[in-house]
Amino acid sequence: MVADLPAQVAAGGPPFGNPVAAAPGAPLIDQLVAWYGRRP
Numbered sequence: 001m002v003a004d005l006p007a008q009v010a011a012g013g014p015p016f017g018n019p020v021a022a023a024p025g026a027p028l029i030d031q032l033v034a035w036y037g038r039r040p
Helices: 028-035
Strands: none
């Protein structure tokens, strides 16, 4: 499984970025994605 991960994650780096802002009233899935540091 580790062989399939990006090099940064496989080396023990953080798998997620800092939280980003989600638009007010955004769908819950977009809020969750933003909380994990990804752009919805």
